[in-house]
Amino acid sequence: MRRTFRLTTYGYLFPGLFFMGIFTFIPVFMSAYLSLFKWNINNPEPHFTWFSNYIEVFKAPLFWLVLRNNLIYAFTTIPLSMSLALFLAILINQKMGWIRSLYRGSLFYPTMIPMVAAAMLWVWIFNPGLGIFNYYLGFLGFPKIEWLYDMRYALMGIIIMSIWKNFGYYMLIFLAGLQGIPSHYYEAAAIEGATGWKQFRYITFPMLAPATLFVFIVAIISSFQVFDQVFVMTQGGPGDRTNVLVFYIYQHAFRFWDLGMGSTLTTLFILGLLVAIWLVFRVIGRRVYYEV
Amino acid sequence: MKFNRHLRNKSGLHLILMVVSLITVAPYFWILSTSLKYRTEVFTPTPKWIPWPINIQNYLEVFQMAPFHLYLINTIIVVTGILAVQLVTITLAAYVFSRKNFWGKEFFFFLFLIQMMIPIHATFLPNFLTLKRFDLLNTRVAMMLPFFASGYGTFLLRQAFRQIPRALEDAAVIDGCGGLRFLWHVLVPLAKPTLIAFSIISIVSHWNDYLWPLIVTDTPDVRTLTIGLGMFVQQESGADWTLLMAATAFVTAPMLIFFLVFQKKFVQSFMLSGMKG
Amino acid sequence: MRKVILILTVFFFIAGLISASETWAQKEKGKPKLLRLTFYYPVGVAGPLARVIGEMTDKFNKENEGRVEVVPVYSGDYDPTMQKVQTAIMAGNPPDIFMVEISELPTLLAMNAVLPLDDYIKKVEKGYWEDFFAPFRENAVIGGKIYGVPFQRSTPVLYWNKEAFKATGLDPEKPPKTWDELKDYATKLTVKDKQWGVTISGGWNDWLFEAFVRQNGSFLISPDGLKANFDSKEAIEALDFWVELKHRLKVGPPHSTWGSTPPDFVGGRTAMLYHSTGILTFLKRSAKFDFGVTFMPQKKTFGAAVGGANLMIAKKIPKERQEAAWKYIEWMSNVKNTAEWSVASGYVAVRNSAYDDPVMKEHMSKNPEYLVARDQLKFANGKMMAKNFQKVREILKRQLDDSAAGNIVPAEAMKIAQKEIQAVIK
Incomplete structure (x- = not known):
């Protein structure tokens, strides 16, 4: 089809672009611009300082700790929740009648709960002495852990909670992918003598690639945007061991009122996220049959 | 009988699923249980799952302390407001992306894709200033505006429109039904499952919004449920667990009830959200 | 042409929505005179x-x-x-x-x-x-x-669980009066995995820490808010006392949150608690046991920051x-x-x-x-204050938390705090 230049076409796009421009893109460019300024309580009038904010960010040990925390969060929640989701999706995809919807519902419902409410609930569950988490772990022979109190385990507490909250959604996406695989593939494979693991390796897994890619992207985005749970459960503590990128940005922008620094971190954050997603598409996306 | 045999054959499967389901469901039962206890019954060394004696007073107390009914109404207004405008913007944009070829298409589409990935948290400050300039702070509209355009929704719907055979359009054009009428009479009805899916996802995610509404609202008459809960939590300083859990139960209930009633629709919708094709 | 009209309608709809809410908002705001x-x-x-x-x-x-x-x-x-x-x-x-x-x-x-x-x-x-x-x-x-x-x-105060005192053989009417007594009692009251001797609450631990420094006869920031004084001998000693309780003796949790420690006290998870006087009403409503409130124990003097x-x-x-x-x-x-x-x-x-x-x-x-x-106000002073206090708090809390976990020695921690905080408050 020929490329056209008709006003009506752009008219259709306009409402979406209008709101996007005002509430997403202009702010992003504003951040990039402001990141070149010193602008905080000590410097109430912004003044231009080239890239000194960026240098300051990279020199701050806390920034690297925050980045590390966020990477730990990403590298644990993503594989754990994805493999749990895939595993359960395969189980739930078996023929089992009415009871399936019961399982499905109880595995998926955490997605429907507001993060704030879920976080509140888990603070209560994690309470070292009175919470049910430690109580039942005790039965399994685990030592008492002061989950959210303890520097070594606080991030793990947030990770556990986030997996609980998110894997159900991923599971549904996988389930949709599984149901899209024509059953005659398996029948053919069975005739050839391929069973169990081989079926999974050569049929299920490749056919699930689009779903996997989607879940992966969503998981990356959400693992870098993690905020609400940290805000409610730990406020980044103890000792900044649960401080993550968005929380760190929030601290600079709305707590310290260091607007220059906040903008710098925001810009870095957006760049980093885009690069990560681009990499995923480059490395994995190409091998995936995915009609865009 | 058949079911029994089935159970025997797949007992391992059911065992795993049951245990995992139990683990995921337990936290919610714990909310309900705690919310029905007396304050002094909470601090027991062994967990007490069945609250006895039952204390409904907690819920009444929560309602006295904060206008949760008002929060509920506000939430519904905000969520439907966002959705109404979103449906308009995404349908129009998805239509041209799927059916037209025009200068700058890739660029514009790229913009829509990028918007999906930029976290709302990164744009709070400028957005706050914008709303201030238009004197919209502390209104329900303020909570909706940044979400009126949805890159994700556009993408999802574009995929659905593309599934609809082009031949249909040619036929429609011959019948004198082009442009918006074609969109309205042919594409939209055919893409209904996707529209419903997007609606449900949009409702669920904005029902759960927290930080943005927190920043732009001041007074209970416009605040939403999650903010009400957040405020309530701080007011109680995390101390009074019976009341906190009663509030939490109330805030989560509407969505969960909807989910239970329309489980099939919800599940289908979220399954569709994977943009498979 | 029809298309254009339709699109325009959509706009006017949206624009109308915004302006309607705007005038609505204004109406809300400006009834005259009042x-x-x-x-x-x-x-x-x-x-x-x-x-x-x-x-x-x-x-x-x-x-x-x-x-x-x-x-x-x-x-x-x-x-x-x-x-x-x-x-x-x-x-x-x-x-x-x-x-x-x-x-x-x-x-x-x-x-x-x-x-x-x-x-x-x-x-x-x-x-x-x-x-x-x-x-x-x-x-x-x-x-x-x-x-x-x-x-x-x-002001912060010390709460103690009288029943826990009785159970350990301590006089339930005699709370600790000095740091040494506090340490001694806390050690006796600690039951591994069941009950801490003393919880110095987290969250606002910067505030509680200032009290300990006051009790040791020093201060953290000069009253004009310009000079940091975090690496004084007294401050390092105070932090070392925390590390003693929380890390070396393990008679108190190294970290906690402001909101979760009152329930811990009520639930018998800790026998003594440093917290604000503001939770007294909550404790009275929720605790099943008899408890007391007293001054925070002294070192050189009783002391607190309001x-x-x-x-x-x-x-x-x-x-x-x-x-x-x-x-x-x-x-x-x-x-x-x-x-x-x-x-x-x-x-x-x-x-x-x-x-x-x-x-x-x-x-x-x-x-x-x-x-x-x-x-206790007789022994209390104003709280430290300075420009960028939110940042000051974050820096201090980080060092307090790291010390309590044994990741850094108090003298070192306070040196870092001093350097970073002085740079922030100028």
Whole structure:
């Protein structure tokens, strides 16, 4: 089809672009611009300082700790929740009648709960002495852990909670992918003598690639945007061991009122996220049959 | 009988699923249980799952302390407001992306894709200033505006429109039904499952919004449920667990009830959200 | 052509939506003549205190019907409230009256956001200002000018579980009086995996730490807010005492959160608790056992840094609004209202004469434990305050937490804190 230049076409796009421009893109460019300024309580009038904010960010040990925390969060929640989701999706995809919807519902419902409410609930569950988490772990022979109190385990507490909250959604996406695989593939494979693991390796897994890619992207985005749970459960503590990128940005922008620094971190954050997603598409996306 | 045999054959499967389901469901039962206890019954060394004696007073107390009914109404207004405008913007944009070829298409589409990935948290400050300039702070509209355009929704719907055979359009054009009428009479009805899916996802995610509404609202008459809960939590300083859990139960209930009633629709919708094709 | 019309309709629909809500918002804001003031306030302790503020304000509004109406806006904990106030100031839309955590005053001054109140205070009855407890006044004054009126004020205290004391063979009526006793008792009271000896609550552990430094005869930031003093011998000793309790002896949790430690105490997870006097009401309502409240134990002296929030007026609002705002503050801080607020909330009544109020007297005779915080004021000082206090807190808390985990030795930690904080407060 020929490329056209008709006003009506752009008219259709306009409402979406209008709101996007005002509430997403202009702010992003504003951040990039402001990141070149010193602008905080000590410097109430912004003044231009080239890239000194960026240098300051990279020199701050806390920034690297925050980045590390966020990477730990990403590298644990993503594989754990994805493999749990895939595993359960395969189980739930078996023929089992009415009871399936019961399982499905109880595995998926955490997605429907507001993060704030879920976080509140888990603070209560994690309470070292009175919470049910430690109580039942005790039965399994685990030592008492002061989950959210303890520097070594606080991030793990947030990770556990986030997996609980998110894997159900991923599971549904996988389930949709599984149901899209024509059953005659398996029948053919069975005739050839391929069973169990081989079926999974050569049929299920490749056919699930689009779903996997989607879940992966969503998981990356959400693992870098993690905020609400940290805000409610730990406020980044103890000792900044649960401080993550968005929380760190929030601290600079709305707590310290260091607007220059906040903008710098925001810009870095957006760049980093885009690069990560681009990499995923480059490395994995190409091998995936995915009609865009 | 058949079911029994089935159970025997797949007992391992059911065992795993049951245990995992139990683990995921337990936290919610714990909310309900705690919310029905007396304050002094909470601090027991062994967990007490069945609250006895039952204390409904907690819920009444929560309602006295904060206008949760008002929060509920506000939430519904905000969520439907966002959705109404979103449906308009995404349908129009998805239509041209799927059916037209025009200068700058890739660029514009790229913009829509990028918007999906930029976290709302990164744009709070400028957005706050914008709303201030238009004197919209502390209104329900303020909570909706940044979400009126949805890159994700556009993408999802574009995929659905593309599934609809082009031949249909040619036929429609011959019948004198082009442009918006074609969109309205042919594409939209055919893409209904996707529209419903997007609606449900949009409702669920904005029902759960927290930080943005927190920043732009001041007074209970416009605040939403999650903010009400957040405020309530701080007011109680995390101390009074019976009341906190009663509030939490109330805030989560509407969505969960909807989910239970329309489980099939919800599940289908979220399954569709994977943009498979 | 039809398409264009349709698209335009969509626009007008959206534009109409926005403008309708805008005029609606304006209508909300501007009924003429009546001065409608916004009042942002936090509640830092457990309890339905937002309602109490609402009821008190209603009374004020009734007395001033047709002239002034104060709209109280509960804005969360101390940190979110400061955040909301700052956001509003940055947006050029400050609340007329606000109550923020006392250490934030220098930051607000740097933002040129607070009105000096000296002229107003001069006009009130004689002895009004002097009637406030001296340590409470400290955090309202900078450079000889008064910027705030104490209202929602507290000090940290020590709570102890009398039954736990009895069970360990300690005299339930004798709480520890010195650091050594505290250490000794805490060691005896600790039951591994069941009960901590003493919990020094996290979250506002910077505030509690300042108390320990005060007890050791030193301070953390000079009263003018310009010089950091974190690496003094006394501060390092105080931190070392924490490390002793939390890390070496393991008689207290190394970290915790402000909100979760009161339930820990009620649940018998800890035998002693350092926390604000503000949770007393919650403890009384929830605890099944007998407990006591006392001064924080001394080293060289008893000592505490006061806490809480002061009432302030925004600088960049019209004169008439400032006057109306003052009227409200004066009314809220009169003897009767400070007494009423204290009885309802459990906060310390900020004025000496409030304790002669009949309602207050009756309340105190029934609940003498509420007097502990007031009596401790004799040994208390103003809280440290400085520009960028939010950042100061984060830096200090980081070092406190790391030390308690044994990741860094106290002298080193305090050296880092000193260097980083001095750079921030200039």
